[in-house]
């Protein structure tokens with residue numbers, strides 16, 4: 001069947017939904033708490049209360065989910081975190097995991 005069919009109803013091609021990726025922050029002993037909260041607000045667009053809750057989750061449990069995105073966007077967010085942390089001299093680590101929805 002043509003993939004350019006104008007008849008949506010008879011186009012049986014199945015398009016898989018895009019995979020989702022979680023972006024996580026990891027704990028360390030050196031990155032200041034307020035720097036992490038700022039990252040969560042500025043890069044992950046989270047309100048202060050939620051940003052603080054995620055920072056504390058990471059601080060107490062070692063790891064926390066900042067958001068879920070398509071792969072390109074997840075990788076861009078990770079790079080933004082790593083560059084800002086490196087430029088500020090902090091060892092903050094950020095990872096990506098494919099989620100099994």
Ligand code: TYC
Pocket residue numbers: 025026027028029030031032033036055056058059092093
């Ligand atoms: N553990 C850090 C401290 O006590 C704070 C921190 C929180 C660091 C979250 C990294 O992803 C992180 N200053």
